[in-house]
Amino acid sequence: MSKKLDDIFTNIVHSRIFKNRELLRPDYIPDELPHREKQIMTIAKVLAPLLQDQRPSNMFLYGLTGTGKTAVAKYVLEKIKTRKEASGRILTAYVNCRYEDTDYRVLASLNEAIGIHVPFTGLATAEVYKRFLNGLDRRRASMVVVLDEIDGLVKKCGDELLYKLTRINTELKNSKLCVIGITNDLKFTEFLSARVLSSLGEEEVVFPPYTAPELEDILSRRVEKAFRNGVLDEGVIPLCAALAAKEHGDARRALELLRIAGEIAERNSQDKVTIENVKQAYKEIEKDRVIEVITSLPLHSKILLLSIYMLQVEMGKKEVTTGEIYDTYKTFCEKIKIDPLTQRRIGDLINELDTLGIINVKLVSRGRYGRTKIIKISVNEKSLKEGLLNDEKISNLLK
DNA sequence: AATCCACAGGAAGTGCTGGGCG
DNA sequence: CGCCCAGCACTTCCTGTGGATT
Structure with a gap:
């Protein structure tokens, strides 16, 4: 064993730069959240009735990514759970709706949070809801539920579940439930029906950048x-x-x-x-x-991206439209002998690439020449190519 | 004012997976 | 075992549309 390898480990264990790099990780929640005192106080005030066994208002937290919404919410949950008065009668749940993005999965996580195990598939959603309702009522507790990135859930599944959750208190005899929704989409309320908006938006807390x-x-x-x-x-x-x-x-x-x-x-x-x-x-x-992002893309999206890359970078077109892309995409599919997807589907995949921030999509109408999307690569072209080349099938296409 | 391009994107359905429940 | 459920990836069929051209 060489001396040099020893040194490498020494370097890692005894960093001369870091004392504790864990504190810089994105999921680390510090003991204090500077410049968010106002928001913390507001939330605490709204939740305070819990300590006297009363149901607090539901809440909405707004703010762009990285403005401390999640950290503040988790921080407050932790504080209220460990209050003496709470004495274990306050349950909390934190659900990230980006990952639990269906009614079923959200309800399943809520069940887990109160110690009820449910299978991750197989049951009817109504059944999972019933188990949660009964389970919570039996615990004779108050529960605070944080639904992070709630806009994703609503855009996908509608606000039926939110409606149920905000109304659940009428069905609970011994327990109470309070919902805190978090979103970074400031226009999110457009997706909510009036009945949900009135109960969930009882209190709003804004997190400025x-x-x-x-x-x-x-x-x-x-x-x-x-x-x-x-x-x-x-x-x-x-x-x-x-x-x-x-x-x-x-x-x-x-x-x-x-x-x-x-x-x-x-x-x-x-x-x-x-x-x-x-x-x-x-x-x-x-x-x-x-x-x-590109490496983890499914094959068809990669071929699609490759088509955009070919047209825009290799052939130097400044404006690429859906139709052109679809044609090149089809010829690529032919070359590697796989069935192309329909244009309808490709349209959706294009939009997905847009939300991932890899390309930029603009809807334009060119009058007589129809309506289409104008697509532009919005990341570094070299990185994009590098990502694509990680895939064997794609690199074969380029040879 | 009417037309019509080149698509957008909604609705509904299919086939498949992976799991209930009785 | 047979039937039910949710979710996904995708197709088929469809209606809608902004604005340059007729």
């Missing part, structure tokens, strides 16, 4: 515990804050920049994190994201 100085403050506090003393060059924190502030004040983004910059410095065996490292981190994050 963090300003650059606020981000700096948040970073500085975290840095003290996460990094060794004095390893950050002057200007590193302000730059991370500024870059993140440009992207709608996303604190998660700022922390990620800082962490990756630190990791780059560490890889290079530097003993300081420089401004240059932050800039590298910025590029690296974007590149990794693109490659990861």
Whole structure:
């Protein structure tokens, strides 16, 4: 065993950059949430009746990504659960509707939260609801349910479940339920029917984007515990804050920049994190994201993306439309002998690529020449190609 | 003013998977 | 075992539409 390998491990275990890098991870919830005191107080006030066995109002939390909604919600849940007065009679559940994105799965998670196991498929949704209702009532407790990224659920399944949950108190004899919905879609209310809106929107809490100085403050506090003393060059924190502030004040983004910059410095065996490292981190994050997203795409989406790439980059067309793309897509499918999907389906896949942020879709009407989508690649072309080439079938097509 | 292109995107249905329940 | 349920990926069929051209 060489001395050198020893050193590598020493480097990782005893980082000269980090003291505790866990504190920079996106799911870490700090003991204090600076610049969110107002929101925390508002939520606490609304939830307070729980401690006297009364049902609080339901709530809506609005704000863009990385503005602390999730952290604040989890923080408050934790605080109220561990209150002395609560003495175990307050149950909480946190459900991320991005992952639990059907009525069935949300109800299943709620069941899990109160200790009832339900199969992940097989039952009728109404049955899962009934089990939850009875189970909760039997526990004689108050429950706070946080539904994060609730817009995803509603857009997919409608607001039937929300309606049921907000009305559930009329069916509960011994328990109470309070719903907190979180969304980063500010126009989300358009998707809700009036009956849900009136009960869920009883209270609204808005999370404005963090300003650059606020981000700096948040970073500085975290840095003290996460990094060794004095390893950050002057200007590193302000730059991370500024870059993140440009992207709608996303604190998660700022922390990620800082962490990756630190990791780059560490890889290079530097003993300081420089401004240059932050800039590298910025590029690296974007590149990794693109490659990861593309690699995990299903085959047809990759062929589709390849078609867009061919038309726009290799053939230099500045405006690519659905029809053109579909034609090239079909010839690619022919080459590797697989059945092409219909244009209808491809239209949906194009929209999916748009929401993933890989391409940019604009609906235009060109008068006599019909209505179509104008599609543009919105990420670094090299990264995109690299992601595509990870797939053997795709790289064969390019040869 | 009417036409008509090149699609958009809604609705409904199919076939399949993976699991109930009695 | 047979039947039921939810969810997904996809197809078929369809109606809708903004605005340059007739």
